[in-house]
Amino acid sequence: MRKETPSQTVGPFYSIGLTRRGMNVMATESTQGERIRIEGQVLDGDGQPVPDAMVEIWQANAYGRYNHPDDKQEKPLDQTFTGWGRSGTDKDCFYRFETIKPGPVPGPDDSVQAPHCNVAVFARGMLVHAFTRIYFSDEQANDADPVLASIKNKKRRRTLIANREEEDGRAVYRFDIRLQGENETVFFDM
């Protein structure tokens, strides 16, 4: 039995090795599903936007299937969609993803999880990345989602809901990640 290699920060210069052009564009013209943009800022304990944060997301396709061999559901795979994206923060300290709305996926005990993206947050100053999730404000299924329900403080559940806005007829979801503070985002141990 070996022990895990310890985590370390990505530091301020992660873009050299990690963020390449197009990594935050996850959907092509032919990807199935509703095209959406997800964007937001990562905020520190003073409420200041973090200029050197990086966000990665992993999501199911529009049918609710992950592009991974351990997802053995009979739902269709979409060959144009891996479900993974990475975004650094730009000069305005925003991250953004061009993707599609994921479908619902199975949860524990025959439950169904509401559509969501799985999120890993990195930054200079973060010695370990933090896991969270993005849910969508226009999804009724949020009310029955087992992971949201497992957050005992109901007010905190709201920190995981991205707010839907329309911009030039396209859906844009705003999702800020608060590393600390009154409305600190729920982060998971998983």
Add this chain to the structure above:
Amino acid sequence: MDIKVYNPRDWKSHPPYRFAGYGSSIKRGPLKRLVPIKQTLSEITGPLFSDIKLEPEETDLTRNADTGKEAMGERIIVVGKVMDEDERPIPNTLIEIWQANAAGRYHHPVDQHNAPLDPNFTGAGRCVTNEQGDYRFLTIKPGAYPWLNHTNAWRPAHIHLSLFGPSFVTRLVTQFFFPGDPLIPLDPIFNSVPTKSGRQRLMASYAHDVTEPEYALGYRFDIVLRGRKATPFEEQR
């Protein structure tokens, strides 16, 4: 649906979110307790990059700046094995690395350290582990560099690595250090790892069997990602 879950994160192996010696961690680490969740299909799957097409020169940082010329500095060969906690090799997994040049300067606009940039060195590399979980890079030994964490603060020479493993929960970003570097015991980022054995796991070792005569010194750095529980749970009741 039956799913095979991964071992929990071994928090004794990792730094805390906030570490007093590392100033910028104080306002950027979560303060509230993490919410524990059962692993679902969302956690046990993750990006595999099976379609990724890498160029051969991506593993050779001494010549991958697209200038046709070789980078300055001491050539080194870095090898290692990526495995899980049960020492099972992790094949076909993407490794991304980045580092400062031989003078301790990053090819990045934010790095204002008054040390020369090397036009023949970008400091970025990528590779995919082979069937045995092994990886290999040829690069330049990075230099130490100053930072503003405290008075006369210097980072020891290090190379950053990013790995995915087979699932979303196996993700790891880390960095390794070189044996004998006197700056290591002074480095708060290294010292943020809570145990001596954990800190030891961030050290590369000199590997004479990897060293190539009259060409480059060899170093070995193995990487251990979270393993998988042996028994499949039926949705872990």
